[in-house]
Each structure stands twice: as structure tokens, then as C-alpha cells.
Amino acid sequence: MKYLYDWIEYSKSIAKLPQIKRDEDLEDLKINVIDKSVSNHNGTANRIKLPMEIWENIAHIGKINYSMMIIINKSFFCTFAPKIYDTLRLTIVLSPLTKMKLNDEAFLKNGPDTIKNKYYDSYSIYERHQESASFDYEFLDTSINDQDYFKGIDPAKHEYFRHDHPLILRSELRGERFNKPFEVRSLKNIQFILKNILQNPNSIMKKFIKEILIDICVFDGFDKLMTMKHSSLITGSTNGHESIKELIDQVLEQNELVSVLKISADQNQVKPFHAAPLDDNFDRIRWKDSLEDKTTRFFKIYNNIKTKLAHESIKHDLYSIFPQNVYYKELLSVYLLSGKLYSDRLRRRLSEFEYIEEFEAANPIKHWYHTITTNFYNRKKRQLDLGSYFRMIVTGQSCVKITNREFKTKQQVYDILNDLFTNVTCIKTTQNDDSDQIYKSSILILGLDDGEPQLPKEFTDNASIPNDDVTDLTLLDLYPKLILINKL
Secondary structure, three states: OHHHHHHHHHHHHHOOOOOOOOHHHHHOOOOOHHHOEEEOOOOOEEEOOOOHHHHHHHHHHOOOOHHHHOOOOHHHHHHHHHHHHOEEEEEEEEEEOHHHHHHHHHHHHHOOOOOOOOOOOHHHHHHHHHHHOOOOEEEEEEEEOOEOOOOOOOOOOOOOOOOOOOOOOHHHHHHOOOOOOEEEOOHHHHHHHHHHHHOOOOOOHHHHOOEEEEEEEEOOOHHHHHOOOHHHOOOOOOOOOOOHHHHHHHHHHHOOOEEEEEEEHHHOOOOOEEEOOOOOOOOOOHHHOOHHHHHHHHHHHHOOOOEOOOHHHHHHHHHOHHHHHOOOOOHHHHHHHOOOOOOHHHHHHHOOOOOHHHHHHOOHHHHHHHHHHHHHEEOOOOEEOHHHHHHHHHHHHHHEEEEEEEEEOHHHHHHHHHHHHHHHHOOOOOOOOOOOOOOEEEEEEEEEOOOOOOOOHHHHHHOOOOOOOOOOOOOEEEOEEEEEEEEO
């Protein structure tokens, strides 16, 4: 056993190699560090070659990051890459530029929120405003911070809120997969995966992918996006579908292994969810607001955020919403789909659904309400702790960070979504298309028709609470539509 731990330390030292960036780099990889001379612990040198099974045990016992092991050589890559890339979980966040343009115009015309103790890079907002004039949408790269104020429901411990497949027997749940998906939240990296792996017949990486889970959040104008006519964007279109909605219908028609399930708050199939705006009014000179207004808009929310971030970081993030980050209430929808709340286990269960009744009974919105009830519903008093509920909302919104944004035209958005749906569901777009899917896939879309980019000032002033004694809560109702596309 002592020698095994010595090998663990040795393996960590040899794994410090430059990271491979592209599939084609693997073909020319000539590194063979396994045959390197090592000490036999008696002062002499031997050439020791271990079977891959032993290296797997070394990596497991030594808790070595598998991403370090795959860059040693091709043998290591083929052994450890399936453990990393077996399941991909991709997240796309998309919004029309309506709110951002309102935000930037208000800042450039009327000035900042407060003129005290805050530096504003006004020129960068001016540049962004000029650039955005040529675009219609933006894609947001995001990250999710931790919080320990509330926990998502563990389906193994809470029988009443199991959130499982309504038609699956409990004994059949024993076959569930528990490996950790490889998570990607950057549009650039997702497009790289599509182009260089999924669309590449010679890709080595493609062989290791067995499952793809995709989550898409649309902050506003969902119906308009889904029904946007391709022929109105470009002349001479040869696609067999006019819109993303028609593409989804075509996927269902062409592939009997595909199920498309749609539920909507408008049809009472899923509940609306509440969000807490900070200040989504852009029609006034903000720095002239009274100090009392500023207290309402900032510190009541600040004092209720329970993320693991430092207090100064939380305060900085709130003051950066206007004008830099723009979005706040919208970020709750991103958190509801994230693995921090909606676990990989629950997301995988969605990928097995084939019937609308299953989707109505188990989805991220319903899971959010189960989480609220489990954490903060007083069963003796038969009422919800409103102060705690508010803290849940602002904490969830504050966990989501925008790390990058990319502007796109309507045509570019259409092409990106068309490319994504076509490749992941493997619908044949031409007679010469020989694509053959070797993995399961599941696309979950949460969209809002009316994300209410602008609200009355009075509403945003009242959409926060000072303490636990509140008897009334003013929050914004958002009405989601969900689409689940499963390829079994």
C-alpha cells in the first residue's frame, strides 16, 4: 500500500502537462511518460509499466483530477475521457436587447444611480450602446455561486416530493445513472462542441459522449423567438421549416424516438413563479431619488441575500446591476434550472419523459415550489414564512453571475438554435445527411413571453421587505412556458 501511495504522488507530478485544446492534437500526440524510468525504492532504476486498471485506482484513491490524466497520452485519454465527457450538461441563456437598450439609454441620458462612492465606466456603456444598435439579442454566459440558506429536495429522502417518473416503479429507479456531467455555460464553448465534436465524423471525443442535457432560458419574447420566420431574415431559404417552432414539429414528425412535451402557466399546467426586481424603471433621473428610496431599492434586498459571498461582494453586485449587468429578477429562471437547485439526478429523470402528464407532475418550477414548502412552510400555522420566502428568491437571483455577453442578430440566433436542435436531435436536413446519433439527448427550454423589462417605480420600491414581520409581499409574477424535447 505504501508503494501505491508513492505512485499516486508520482502520477500527480507527471500529469502536469500542457492541456490539449483540439481533437486533432490527439492524433499527433507522441508523449509516452508511462515508460519513464522511476525508482524502485531501493536506489536502482526500473522501467515500470502499469496496466490502466491500476492507474484508474491510483487516480481514484489519490483524488487526481481526471482532466489532468487525459493529457498524458492517448492511452490515458481513452481511459479517462469517458469518465469526464460521458454526459454533457450545456446551459444557454438568451434575451432580446429590449431591456439592455432601455438601461443604457437611461444611463447615458440621465446619469447613474448614485453619485457617491461609485466609479462608473461611462464610456464602456456608450460603446455597448453603439454596438448593440446593430443587434437584436444577446447570449449570456453565466456561473452559479453557492448558498446554504435552503436546499433543493433530495428525491431519495423526501418520499412525498420524490419528483420521479410517475409511471416508473421504484424498483426501476435503481438503474439511474449518478455520474457527474461535464458542465458548459459558455456559448463559445458550446458552439465549439457542436462544430468540432458533434458535427465532426472523425472526432475522438464524440465516441465518449453517451448523454447530452441542454437547458435554455429565454428572458423575454419567447413566442416571438420561436415563431420568427426564417424567410423574413434571409432570402432563398432552403430549409424544410420556417421557424424554430416548425423545426421542433419536424423533429417530432421525422423521428419516432423523439418526444416533444409543452406546458404553460397560461394553460394552468405549471404555476407562475415570483421574482424580486431591484429597480426596473428607466424613466427618471435616479441620482435625484431621495435617500429613503435608495434604502428601499438596495439595502432591504442586500440584507436578505444569503449567498456565501462576502458582504462587500454582494453590495458591489447590487450596485453593478445598473448600468453594467442589467438583469436581476430574470436570473431566478437560470437558477431554477441550474444543478445547484435542480440536481443532475432530477434533470436526468426528465430525459426519460414521454407523456405530458409526467412533465406536468415533475418539472423545475414544481420542484421550486416543493423546495419552498419543505424549507419554510409552517404546517402547524398552515402558512408560509414570507420573510424566508423572500430571502429564498433574492438569494437564488444573486447566486447567478453574468460572466460574458455576446450580441447576435435575429438571423444569427436562428442559425445557432437551428444548428443546436438539428445536431442534438439528429434530424436529417438534407438527403445526403448521414448523421447517426449515438447518444441520448434532452433539451429543456424555459421561456417567458413577457419578462416585463420595465416596471413602474412604485412597484420596484415595494418589492422588498425590511424584516420578518411582513404581512404582505409585493413580488412580480412571471408566467413560464416549458418545452421538453427528449431523444431516447
